[in-house]
Amino acid sequence: xxxxxxxxxxxxxxxxxWIEHYTNVALTSKYNPFYYxxxxxxxxxxxxxxxxxxxxxxxxxxxxSAYSSKELxxxxxxxxxxxxxxxxxxxxxxxxxxxxDAMVLTIVLHAIRVWFTDRYRQYRWLQWFTGVILLxxxxxxxxxxxYLVWDERSLVLTRMTVTALEAIPVLGQALKAWFxxxxxxxxxxxxxxxxxxxxxxxFLLFGLWLHYVRMARPVVTPPPVINxxxxxxxxxxVFFFPxxxxxxxxxxxxxxxxxxxxxxxxxxxxxxxxxxxxxxxVISGITxxxxxxxxxxxxxxxxxxxxxxxxxxxxxDKCTGCSLCDKDCPYEAIEMVPAPAGSRFKLRxxxxxNRCSGCGLCVGACAFDAIDLPEQPDGEVTNKIKALLSQS
Amino acid sequence: MTKIMTxxxxxxxxxxxxxxxxxxxxxxxGCYVVKFPCSGMIQPLMIEAALKNGADGVxxxxxxxxxxxxxxxxxxxxxxxxxxxxxGLKKTVDRRRVIGLWLSxxxxxxxLKEVKDFKDEVxxxxxxxxxx
Numbered sequence: 001x002x003x004x005x006x007x008x009x010x011x012x013x014x015x016x017x018w019i020e021h022y023t024n025v026a027l028t029s030k031y032n033p034f035y036y037x038x039x040x041x042x043x044x045x046x047x048x049x050x051x052x053x054x055x056x057x058x059x060x061x062x063x064x065s066a067y068s069s070k071e072l073x074x075x076x077x078x079x080x081x082x083x084x085x086x087x088x089x090x091x092x093x094x095x096x097x098x099x100x101d102a103m104v105l106t107i108v109l110h111a112i113r114v115w116f117t118d119r120y121r122q123y124r125w126l127q128w129f130t131g132v133i134l135l136x137x138x139x140x141x142x143x144x145x146x147y148l149v150w151d152e153r154s155l156v157l158t159r160m161t162v163t164a165l166e167a168i169p170v171l172g173q174a175l176k177a178w179f180x181x182x183x184x185x186x187x188x189x190x191x192x193x194x195x196x197x198x199x200x201x202x203f204l205l206f207g208l209w210l211h212y213v214r215m216a217r218p219v220v221t222p223p224p225v226i227n228x229x230x231x232x233x234x235x236x237x238v239f240f241f242p243x244x245x246x247x248x249x250x251x252x253x254x255x256x257x258x259x260x261x262x263x264x265x266x267x268x269x270x271x272x273x274x275x276x277x278x279x280x281x282v283i284s285g286i287t288x289x290x291x292x293x294x295x296x297x298x299x300x301x302x303x304x305x306x307x308x309x310x311x312x313x314x315x316x317d318k319c320t321g322c323s324l325c326d327k328d329c330p331y332e333a334i335e336m337v338p339a340p341a342g343s344r345f346k347l348r349x350x351x352x353x354n355r356c357s358g359c360g361l362c363v364g365a366c367a368f369d370a371i372d373l374p375e376q377p378d379g380e381v382t383n384k385i386k387a388l389l390s391q392s
Numbered sequence: 393m394t395k396i397m398t399x400x401x402x403x404x405x406x407x408x409x410x411x412x413x414x415x416x417x418x419x420x421x422g423c424y425v426v427k428f429p430c431s432g433m434i435q436p437l438m439i440e441a442a443l444k445n446g447a448d449g450v451x452x453x454x455x456x457x458x459x460x461x462x463x464x465x466x467x468x469x470x471x472x473x474x475x476x477x478x479x480g481l482k483k484t485v486d487r488r489r490v491i492g493l494w495l496s497x498x499x500x501x502x503x504l505k506e507v508k509d510f511k512d513e514v515x516x517x518x519x520x521x522x523x524x
Contacts, residue, residue, distance in 0.1 A: 018498055029456040029458050034459075215463065324479065328468055330463040330464040359432060360430055361462060363433045367478070367479035369437070378438070382438055385397060389395055389442065390445065391414075
């Protein structure tokens with residue numbers, strides 16, 4: 001095989017292989033959560049959509065409504081109503097909170113496994129690239145969820161975000177105005193938060209389409225048993241660590257402390273430790289580093305320094321246009337095009353070299369020996385089999 | 393001598409210490425290994441060719457189902473062996489002489505044991521028709 005596809009054999013990878021092995025022994029490969037590492041965050045997304053829809057039904061995105069009745073009706077009191085008055089309202093809220101945390105955790109585990117098993121670069125660069133953007137989006141959506149509660153934590157977070165945004169040169173004021181929807185915190189601020197929270201959540205689906213677009217038959221649903229187990233774990237946290245609210249946000253106060261959620265709010269911890277400019281430099285540095293992690297390999301491949309992998313080649317005369325390879329290719333790297341004039345067949349397979357992984361699955365799918373890996377043509381393999389068997 | 397042909401994915405069992413320079417299992421004469429970048433590359437035609445050219449049995453080995461580096465290779469060849477996905481094996485192929493194993497990188501000992509058992513099993517069968 002091409003030299004770039006090295007198989008990791010260092011200690012940590014060995015350990016991961018054994019952990020996986022014993023998980024297989026305990027659960028069988030069919031129910032091994034390691035084999036659904038991408039589908040699990042996707043499952044949590046559906047849980048979040050459903051629980052979020054229920055919360056949306058009762059949420060009121062304002063900071064006050066003076067001309068309403070005796071009682072104050074605003075975002076905080078509506079969340080309080082959901083938590084304390086509606087049957088199982090606190091459970092739905094807890095599920096929404098902890099499923100969000102679980103989603104971030106499982107996305108990070110997904111990325112770590114993809115990195116360790118060397119499944120993030122070359123022909124998979126698009127998946128890695130969109131994956132990093134999706135993670136950032138998920139973190140930001142989660143943060144906007146914390147603004148929506150409109151307790152003291154929301155107020156602190158809003159003010160910290162405004163300070164951080166103002167530090168950005170040129171765009172700072174515009175971003176601030178976009179963020180709080182005007183020049184000061186008003187009712188419009190909360191409706192903007194709600195729009196960002198829900199709007200970006202649906203934008204995730206577009207990002208996921210890009211994440212999946214080059215993969216035939218992506219695994220997006222874990223088996224039901226794993227789903228039940230995941231929901232059970234979330235419920236355990238909901239019941240043993242019920243979420244409690246802080247005091248209602250009052251604009252004239254200056255709260256300074258809040259309970260930390262390390263899954264979503266760690267950027268704010270960084271913001272307390274450094275000035276906003278350093279913060280933005282560090283944050284964009286981390287983001288760019290992870291986004292462009294596969295870039296060196298792409299550049300090397302593009303500059304011809306390394307032969308990235310030899311894409312499969314169609315043997316024109318033999319191809320019957322049966323499209324079995326097209327159906328089986330796991331990266332949608334084969335396209336059926338009209339056969340050249342004079343051919344006995346209507347279609348002919350062509351390989352899109354930038355998408356090809358050189359796995360040879362199409363070779364296995366071909367009953368006519370019409371597609372080959374240049375490094376290991378099927379004829380040679382068959383001859384090798386024959387030669388080995390003809391010994392002694 | 394009973395001959396067994398093992399067609400294996402190079403990312404499946406780590407056989408670097410088990411196979412000699414002649415692509416033969418060290419302690420098992422007559423048991424040969426051919427490596428593939430992915431078990432999905434194995435053609436049913438290759439299995440038929442092995443049986444036709446003197447192999448008494450063929451062992452197809454890929455990674456654990458669900459863990460294919462190339463996403464779906466082991467599922468594909470598994471379905472082909474089971475006749476659920478074209479192209480499959482010819483109907484004339486003696487199904488007792490073909491087995492599929494799905495093993496991770498850390499399970500070479502399991503593969504050795506399975507190949508040994510399979511060899512004993514196949515030795516009990518009558519000689520394949522193709523060789524008569």
